[in-house]
Amino acid sequence: MLTDYIAAAMRHAEYKELPGGEGWYGEIPGFDGVWGNADSREEVERDLREALEGWLVLGLRLGHPIPAIEGVALDFTPAAI
Secondary structure (H helix, E strand, O other): OHHHHHHHHHOEEEEEOOOOHHOOEEEEEOOOEEEEEEEOOOHHHHHHHHHHHHHHHHHHHHHOOOOOOOOOOOOOOOOOO
16 A cells, blocks of 8 residues: 555656756655655656655654545554554
8 A cells, every 4th residue: 555655646746857957856746845856867756755755654653644646545543652
């Protein structure tokens, strides 16, 4: 389920080459704070995926709502400590 969610989110990623050869920028609309920046398109995709993974882990741990995407939802209840 998590792999499907990440794949769905990454399909919505938007990338743009920065002016002056400054590299690439990527973000996923609707996922505030999830962005990547790197020298190449391939590297920015990896950076963006890592940012998304960290965002998901933190959001789930803190009990934040995680938006459904392409019909895939992450409905986890944090374990009681």
